Amino acid sequence: MKTKQYGIGLALVLALGAMGAARAETFRCQLADRIASYQQTPCAVPDLPPPPAVAPKPAPKPAMAPLAPRAxxxxxxxxxxxxxxxxxxxxxxLERCRSDQPGFAGKSDDLYRSWRRRHAATLSEHSHxxxxxxxxxxxxxxxxSDDWLREIEPLAREPDARFSTVExxxxxxxxxxxAADRAAVMRCVTGPVARAMGDRLxxxxxxxLRRMGANIRELKVLWGDDxxxxxxxxxxxxxxxxxFRRNVNEEWKVREMKPAALKPATPRRSSPDS
Known part of the structure; x- marks a missing residue:
């Protein structure tokens, strides 16, 4: 009998203890400024801050087209x-002589205008x-010098169609x-031939002179460039x-005469009338 009563009492004590433990459960909730609150109800879910606004990316600038170089x-x-x-x-x-040497611009005015007009295309194309x-x-x-002006003066003239080809x-x-026309002969030659022929004529x-012209029968071009x-x-x-040498004024002139057995002359790239 006593054993039965003891079991009933133990069960009752355990049940009451469990109820007390349930009633005694607490929740630790974190408040602002590191303060904690203990309560028997679950902590409230804090309001989360809204996500930071993302600034829109600027539209990419269109690529600039490269500037076309001047021809x-x-x-x-x-x-x-x-x-x-x-x-x-x-x-x-010519430009530096006109700007640097006193009096040169005045005496070269006519030639300068003719020169710029004659070679306008090249000077404009390569102005830089x-x-x-x-x-x-x-x-x-x-x-x-004055001698240099006289040297380049023919190159400022419009080309003579009579000298447009070797033939x-x-x-x-x-x-x-x-025709024994000495001036006309000199207009056909340049360089060493011109220097040698001036006195000889x-x-x-x-x-x-007429006999020399009559003895010439045929011309045959062997090689060359422009x-x-x-x-x-x-x-x-x-x-x-x-x-033959084609000078800067686009005219072909006789530059050298020599026996054909000699080695062909090497093309030169110096002054056109040297």
Whole structure:
């Protein structure tokens, strides 16, 4: 009997203890400023801060189209034709002489206007290179002489159609000999031939000049480019070599005469009338 009562009492005590433990359960809730609160109810869910606003990405700027270079401005000087290089070199020298040497601008005005007009296309196409050339060119007084002006004066003229090809130049040369026209002969030659022939023409009689022209029978071009050409000429009972030079004014002139057995002349890239 006592054992039965003891079991009933133990069960009752355990049940009451469990109820008390349930009633005694507490919740630790974190408040602001690191303060904790203990309560028998579950902690309230705190309001979460809204997510930070994301700034919109700026629209990408359209790529700028590259500026188109002006024709010829970026071309390296070494890639230009010999003729264009000579035009730029001589123009830079002329400009510096006019700006640096007292009195030179006045005496070169007419030639300067003709020069700019004659070579306008090249000077406009390569204006940037020309400006660079003018800045670095420093001719002295001797390089700005009257003799130099006379040397480049023919290059400021419009080209003569009579000298537009090697064959036409040779025809004009032979015709001048046949007519004993010394001035016309000199217009067909340049360089060493011009220097040697100037005195010789004065010593020869008209009959000698006509005889020289009559002995010339045929011209045959062997090789060449747009700057120099070499040809063979049947002259009486022999064959001679003739070298033609195309000057900066686009005219072909006889530059050298020599026996055909000699080694062909090497094309030069110096001054057009040297």
């Amino acid at each position: 010829g401005d970026d071309a390296p000087f070494s890639t230009l034709t010999p003729r264009k290089r000579e035009v730029l070199d001589l123009t830079a020298r 290179l020309l400006a660079t050339k003018i800045r670095v060119t420093r001719p002295d007084a001797a390089a700005c 036409k130049t040779w025809q004009a040369f032979v015709a001048a000999l046949l 004065e010593r020869l009689a008209d009959a000698d 700057y120099d050409k070499e040809a063979l000429v049947v002259h009486g009972d022999r064959v001679d070599g003739v070298v």
